[in-house]
Amino acid sequence: MAYGKQWQTVMEDGTVVTRSNTWSPPGSHPVGYGVKVVTKDGELVRIEGDDDNPITTGRVNAMNLALREYTYAPSRIIHPMKRNPEDRGKDKWVQTTWDEALDTICDKVRYFQNTYGPESIVVFGGTGREACIFYYALTFSVLQSPNCCYTQSGWSCYGPRCSISDYVLGAGYPELDYAGHLPGSYQDPRYTVPKWIVVWGKEPLPSNGDGFFGHCLVDLMKLGTKIISIDPRITWVGAHDGNINLQVRPQTDTALALAIMNLMFETGEYDQEFAEKWIYGLDDMKARAAEYPVDKVAEITGVDAEDIKRVAHIIGTERPIGWAWGLAFDQNKNGVQLSQAFIVLAALAGSIDRPGGLTLGPPSALLGKWRMEQRGAMADDVWQKRIGAAAWPGLSTGMATTQPDETLNTMETDQPYALKMGWFNSSNFLTPTCSAQPKRWHKALQKLEFVVVQDLTMTPTAMAVGDYFLPMATWAEHNGIVLTHYGRNTVFMGPMNKALQVGECKSDVEICLMFGQRLNPSWWPWYKPADGKSLDLDALAVAVEDFYSDQLKELGMDWNQFREEGLYQPGAHGFEYEKYEKGLLRFDGEPGFNTITGQIEAYSILYESWGEDPLPYYEEPNYSPISKPDFAGQYPLITTSGSRRYSSFHSEHRHVPSLRQIDPWPWVQINPETAAEYGITDGDWCEVYNMFGEARFKAEVTPVMKPGILNCAHGWWFPEQDGEEPNLFGVWKSNFNSLVPHFNVGKLGFGAPYKGVMCNVRRVRSLDQD
Ligand SMILES: Nc1nc2c(c(=O)[nH]1)N[C@H]1C(S)=C(S)[C@@H](COP(=O)(O)OP(=O)(O)OC[C@H]3O[C@@H](n4cnc5c(=O)[nH]c(N)nc54)[C@H](O)[C@@H]3O)O[C@H]1N2
Numbered sequence: 001m002a003y004g005k006q007w008q009t010v011m012e013d014g015t016v017v018t019r020s021n022t023w024s025p026p027g028s029h030p031v032g033y034g035v036k037v038v039t040k041d042g043e044l045v046r047i048e049g050d051d052d053n054p055i056t057t058g059r060v061n062a063m064n065l066a067l068r069e070y071t072y073a074p075s076r077i078i079h080p081m082k083r084n085p086e087d088r089g090k091d092k093w094v095q096t097t098w099d100e101a102l103d104t105i106c107d108k109v110r111y112f113q114n115t116y117g118p119e120s121i122v123v124f125g126g127t128g129r130e131a132c133i134f135y136y137a138l139t140f141s142v143l144q145s146p147n148c149c150y151t152q153s154g155w156s157c158y159g160p161r162c163s164i165s166d167y168v169l170g171a172g173y174p175e176l177d178y179a180g181h182l183p184g185s186y187q188d189p190r191y192t193v194p195k196w197i198v199v200w201g202k203e204p205l206p207s208n209g210d211g212f213f214g215h216c217l218v219d220l221m222k223l224g225t226k227i228i229s230i231d232p233r234i235t236w237v238g239a240h241d242g243n244i245n246l247q248v249r250p251q252t253d254t255a256l257a258l259a260i261m262n263l264m265f266e267t268g269e270y271d272q273e274f275a276e277k278w279i280y281g282l283d284d285m286k287a288r289a290a291e292y293p294v295d296k297v298a299e300i301t302g303v304d305a306e307d308i309k310r311v312a313h314i315i316g317t318e319r320p321i322g323w324a325w326g327l328a329f330d331q332n333k334n335g336v337q338l339s340q341a342f343i344v345l346a347a348l349a350g351s352i353d354r355p356g357g358l359t360l361g362p363p364s365a366l367l368g369k370w371r372m373e374q375r376g377a378m379a380d381d382v383w384q385k386r387i388g389a390a391a392w393p394g395l396s397t398g399m400a401t402t403q404p405d406e407t408l409n410t411m412e413t414d415q416p417y418a419l420k421m422g423w424f425n426s427s428n429f430l431t432p433t434c435s436a437q438p439k440r441w442h443k444a445l446q447k448l449e450f451v452v453v454q455d456l457t458m459t460p461t462a463m464a465v466g467d468y469f470l471p472m473a474t475w476a477e478h479n480g481i482v483l484t485h486y487g488r489n490t491v492f493m494g495p496m497n498k499a500l501q502v503g504e505c506k507s508d509v510e511i512c513l514m515f516g517q518r519l520n521p522s523w524w525p526w527y528k529p530a531d532g533k534s535l536d537l538d539a540l541a542v543a544v545e546d547f548y549s550d551q552l553k554e555l556g557m558d559w560n561q562f563r564e565e566g567l568y569q570p571g572a573h574g575f576e577y578e579k580y581e582k583g584l585l586r587f588d589g590e591p592g593f594n595t596i597t598g599q600i601e602a603y604s605i606l607y608e609s610w611g612e613d614p615l616p617y618y619e620e621p622n623y624s625p626i627s628k629p630d631f632a633g634q635y636p637l638i639t640t641s642g643s644r645r646y647s648s649f650h651s652e653h654r655h656v657p658s659l660r661q662i663d664p665w666p667w668v669q670i671n672p673e674t675a676a677e678y679g680i681t682d683g684d685w686c687e688v689y690n691m692f693g694e695a696r697f698k699a700e701v702t703p704v705m706k707p708g709i710l711n712c713a714h715g716w717w718f719p720e721q722d723g724e725e726p727n728l729f730g731v732w733k734s735n736f737n738s739l740v741p742h743f744n745v746g747k748l749g750f751g752a753p754y755k756g757v758m759c760n761v762r763r764v765r766s767l768d769q770d
């Protein structure tokens, strides 16, 4: 069977095979594994990797392989539910109908809009899932509120990297060139295999972060690529022969970047032609980098000076150099400077939009562009009321959301106005996912008068504050489009084809289509229920296809043509490298980058206009034994957190038996020497604590950690435990984010220290006993 063309086949044994591309739910970023969904009599039998997909070639992650368990999990909610507000925290949910839920919720929305203004409604959204496209639309053009909130302190995921790319590079997210956009893959004549890839603060094999197919690192290593891993831990890729590990002290990466840059300037080992032509502020940058001599930086970062020199020499002289930059850039108060320095380093290495280096995309396309256009549904005076927008222009220019920390302050103080209604879409932030200081959020959320939750299973967040629960469909249960980087850099795009229906679950786009048709029909024209019907499933199915056909118009195809095509790769449709030379990046069609100066801004005009230093600099983290010497005795260790595992996506999958078996308990990784010093042996329960809070984990004693540095799991709760208040499925027991301060962010409003706070650790008897 050729790839695409036939997207659904009935087999001789009566099973139906539907080709598809994965997104979420279950949780994952838009990595788009090509898969075959095998169903029989409308029931999911299994997921298989699709060998014909040229990028993923049959590979698929554990969470999708467990989709059958996830789909039919006893705790999955498959009908709309409601609960009296006075019963929040109690398991007193009752089933309701979509008709009733639509009627009541729309009445409530109109009430809050008319009584307090649409800005009194706030939508809370989580990460990277398909829902990310639709919760912006839900907020702006369905509910018509300016307040869309991603609650992670300092917006510390992806948003900073994207905004900095817009501000200093003038292009969408620069992604490692792994030939995903080229139909010929690694063999495509346009492609060059990178000599080295710098994998920096990212662990793409388990994470596949932001739509990057992490397994390509294995492919490339087989083709001869070597890896420079910049990570406090030795990761799987770092551990391979010939690869280099810079085991940096958490949160000191910006000093390291500046030292590498300084060495390159000193030796002249960099792409001078590119730098002279395309870097704005090159001389200022050289002067700033000179403030970071290698010996001083070796001391700050804990990385050997000779290793830093070796890496600077490789980056300066080997070609091509590929780059993968990850979450550690965002979860850092100094991360804005790190991202800026990273972009300059990649430019000095001649990697920008060149084969085997980094690819660039236009600022936004397709669904990504559409979701931003939804802002137009609000009058200007409403948009101006977006929480934190005026105080944090450095954040609110790049991001269409509220400033997260400011949102908690608003909920606590009712200033500048009170928030009355909440809508959780793909967010379970009381678990140690998005929020820092989750108990403060928990308390503040209780003030909301009406709360809707859109999710798949009963979560601690839904149990604590939900009044209505709308049940969601998995990717195998609805039609859709997966596109990497939400259109900011579309390496490829694939159709998700509906293969089955479970209960009355609906997808995020269907929720928008249904509520949009009622609340703002001029913006939501697609769904046309037959006269007298409020829920018309046939009309809804047509609406989804029409919506996607409209989206695909700019590519010259409709939904049916796209699903037959099976995969869209820009390389088959006129993709070009070095777009800055060809006038393909700027809105005015001139050569150059889409920044104010038309160049890559090592000296950022925008940073300067927002009161930030225009050049990158290093700043010691606020909560380290060095910056807080008075607390160094009490909290002598540093903990990072959140490195991903194959078997869960944040707080998701803790209830899926086969995945829980792989990773049964929250863990803290400790170096053997440090463990011995604290009387801890492998498998012991420990409490990690600091001046902000405490959380419990099982010790994993391992030499991948350096002495004095810990690494804790995030996203833990215990679905098997009592879900009612105050236990809430044990959500406070292993909640790493209790240790993370509120509002410890950079000057632009970005970056918080989820990946580096000072702490101490002690052995305890169990999760519950001292
Ligand atoms: N299976 C699975 N996949 C996921 C997720 C999940 O929960 N589970 N979450 C998704 C989400 S939302 C995201 S944002 C991505 C994130 O995925 P990635 O960008 O890969 O980030 P992490 O896995 O959090 O951390 C990457 C590495 O950073 C290292 N690190 C920690 N502190 C520092 C530091 O200060 N400096 C440096 N240089 N490195 C540091 C860690 O040791 C880790 O190896 O993953 C996505 N994919």
Ligand SMILES: Nc1nc2c(c(=O)[nH]1)N[C@H]1C(S)=C(S)[C@@H](COP(=O)(O)OP(=O)(O)OC[C@H]3O[C@@H](n4cnc5c(=O)[nH]c(N)nc54)[C@H](O)[C@@H]3O)O[C@H]1N2
Pocket: 024, 025, 026, 027, 125, 126, 127, 128, 129, 130, 131, 152, 156, 157, 327, 425, 426, 427, 428, 429, 431, 432, 433, 434, 435, 454, 455, 456, 457, 459, 472, 508, 641, 642, 643, 649, 650, 651, 652, 713, 714, 715, 736, 737, 754
């Ligand atoms: N300490 C520490 N904390 C961290 C991190 C860290 O590294 N360290 N990482 C942070 C990062 S990068 C992020 S992005 C956040 C993630 O934070 P969140 O995105 O809030 O992650 P979850 O808690 O998994 O919540 C997502 C919820 O959405 C539901 N869901 C899944 N798919 C869909 C869908 O398609 N539609 C809808 N409507 N619902 C869906 C899931 O069942 C789940 O309940 O966590 C952050 N928290």
Ligand SMILES: [Mo]
Pocket: 127, 128, 157, 158
């Ligand atoms: Mo994230």
